[in-house]
Amino acid sequence: MQLTEMSFDDARPFDGYGPGFFRVGGDVVEGAVIVHPGGLRGWGGYADADALTAFAGQVDVIFVGTGTEIAHIPCELRDAVEATGLGLEAMSTPAACRTYNVLVGEGRRVAAAVLPVD
Template sequence: MRITEIDFEDRQPIDAYGAGGFRVGGARYEGALALLPSGPRPWPEAPAAAAQLSCEVFAPVLAEAAEIDVLLVGMGADVAPLPDEARAALEQAGIGVEIMGTGAACRTYNVLLAEGRRVAAALLPV
């Protein structure tokens, strides 16, 4: 069997998630996290409940829309629908949106990143 090392170029995969935060590139981030083409950043705009996600909350994502094809939204432990207004704003900016639990979003992000896709993630903690 041949094992090929994955090259993430300048982007960093998610190393771990849980206990209210994330580890990316060896750095620990408490609370919600946005993984953008410019790099990981705390996402203080994120509300405590997924149902309260609004257009304004996604401002950091929309600012980098030209470099994002798909946004994975990790809704925490449970999946909830994204409010129509927020989904419409993201799609109008040319960003495809996929909603899932945070664990699934972390795993999917790493796979798409390894494929060289133009992916971003907005993750609520678990």
């Protein structure tokens, strides 16, 4: 198998995750986090729609990592985010981390808002 080195330019990829934490661009971050091409910030979870709507015009889609298993995004959060024109895709946190890394490596305008795994 041939492996190809990915270039992330200024974006910080997910390097790993574990119970309650993420490793992003070499740094360990505790709790829920939003990772985007410009950096990262803490996230208050499903009740924190403002943190996601702030990315309107900066990214096209936000991958929401719902933890160990895929779960539905609460309607209030989905409605608030999609009203700004942003796309929202729910998936398990491991899938959201992988998907973010691939697409940001391709230069796509994406972000990931992820809840920690157990």
